[in-house]
Amino acid sequence: MAYFPSKKKPIECLNLKRIRKHRRSDFQKYTLVVLLKEGPLSLKELEERTFAFVYHFHGFGYSLHEEVERKVYGFLSRFGRQPEEDYSARMKKWREKHEKQIDAELECKDLTERGFIRLNEEDNYELTEKGREEAEKSANEMEKATISIRNQLLSPAAAARNTVVTDFFLALMKLLAGFISASVGLIADGADAAIDTVSAFIVWAGIKFKKEFFGTLIIISMMFITAISVGYESAIKIVDAITTTTLPISLPYLVVTVEGIALIAAAILHFYQRYVGKNNGSLALISQSIDSKNHIYVAAAVIIGAISSIFGIYFVDALIGIFVTVRILIDGIELSKDALPSIKGEATDLSRYKIPFEKHWHLSKLETFKIWILYSIKEDNLSTKKELINSLKRTFKPKHVSVLSKYGFNLGEGFDFEKEFKNLIxxxxxxxxxxxxxxxxILTENGKGRIDRIFRSIRYRQSG
Structure with missing residues (x-):
């Protein structure tokens, strides 16, 4: 029994031209490495590898896009604004548009024309000598990139070091802007950022020399100091606004610009520190991520205060500052509770500290598994619970050393398919x-349509 790809419709060829060149290049490298690691594969098997590699990220984008649109339209609906098109219809079109970007056949055709792969007698794709050289080169590049990313970005020591560098430049920027504008607020914020740089350095040293707990204590202490400082300044400003004439903020637009940059940096640091901290079980980095989140609040308060001052309102940021103070105190107390087990030498439960977008990442995994179930029913004629669970395990929990597992794309890791199968179905x-x-x-017509959209390049006719 042999499989042959069918001819594509002209309109599909037009759609294929829209695929970005860098995405195609990345996927072609991936295809070559898969063939290097796993040997000759049919187009169907390559499409399945593509699915496991690509669709999860499409699902993540869909989940995030859906959440953003729901919140935006929910907010606008309060003011009587309704979208021109039904929300569910918009999301369906968006999903279908992006699902059409997976095409293994196009890439295999291009790689064949360039002499990297060829069809063997069994109608499987295999590497040529030229392709093997390119695949080995790509595999080495991927391995080096993985090691480099780990060492430079995703290890606790790297994250702590990068935080020190970021805090240093933020402090320098705020201090320079403060002295240029003669803004006491910016100078004070810059001094606070300089202290953050010192505390971040202590955290890095603690992680580097296996004394992480001291770094955690420093961060918790700094959180309480920040809360007291922000609360005191806010209270003084409220009193001044009531009893005396408050001077406007000098160069408010500069303040907004500088604090806007600081807010974005704090948001990025929050996500980065939380991700690395949770994945590595580092309470010190989790603490830093909470501190970065608090800096988002502080920066937002300063920005709102600066904008309000343009309109002659000088106490709005002080009111927000009181709220920020309470938030920081609550976070500090909660973090202190989590730090207590570390003092006793016990393991700390970090499960309640969620990574930003973690929910959407999980939903995209579930979406990937559900689509695979539909695919298994349609293409492999599987129908029972046992057959479908085995298919999920075989694809997403491979026992062999595959490219996916080696480079961290094993979506099934830590997922109990038997326990969660009922929810998926x-x-x-x-x-x-x-x-x-x-x-x-049994697959319905709706299910077949969904699979055809995603695996549009798996259209085979049986012969022999």
Missing amino acids: KSLLEEKFIIKKDENY
Whole structure:
């Protein structure tokens, strides 16, 4: 039995031209490395590898896009604004548009024309000598990149070091802007950022020399100091606004610009520190991520205060400052509770500290697994619970050393397919992509349409 790809419609060829060149280049490198690691593969098998590699990220984008649109339209609806098109219809079109960007056949054709791969007698794609050289080169590049990313970005020591560098430049920027504008507020904020740089250095040293707990204590202490400082300044400003004439902020636009940059930097640091901290079980980095989140609040308060001062209102930031003070104190107390087990030498439970977008990442994994179930029913004629679970395990928990597992794309790691299968199937039944008959799951026309959109390049005709 052999499989042959069918001809594509002209309109599909036009759509393929829209795929960005850098995405195609990355995928072609991935294809070559897969063939290097796993040997000759059919177009169908390559499409399956593509799915496992690419679709999860599409699902993440879809989940995040859906959440953003829901919140935006929910907010606008309060003012009587309704979208011109039904929300669910908009999301369906958006998803279908992006699902059409997966095409293994196009890349295989291009790689064949360039002499990197060829079809063997079994109609499987295999590497040529030229392709093997390129694949080995790509594999080495991927491995070096993985090591470099780990050492320079994703290790606790690297994250702590990068935080020191970022805090230093933020402090320098705020101090320079403060002296240029003669803004006492910016100078004070710059001095606070300089102290943050010192505390970040202590955290880095603690991680570097295996004394991470001291870094955690420093961050917690700094949080309480920041809360007291912000609260005191806010209270004084409120009193001054009531009893005396408050002077306007000098160069408010400069203040807004500088604090806007600081806010963005704090948001990035919050995500970065939380991600590395949670993945490595580092309470010190988790503490820094909370501190960075508090700096987002502080920067926002300063920006609002500067904008308000343009209109002659000089106490808004002080009121927000009181709220920020309370938030920082609550975070400091909660973090102190989590730090206590470390004093006793016990493991700290970091599960409650969520990574930004973690929910959407998890939802995209579930979406990937659900689509694979539909695919397995349609293409592999699987129908029972046992067959589908085995297919999920085989694809997303490979026992062999594959490219996906080696480079951290093993989506099934830590996921219990047997335990979660009921929830995966329930969703597919509710969306009417499948129906259940006795112990078998059968694909509906809606389900077939969904799979055809995603795996549009898997269109084979059987012969022989």
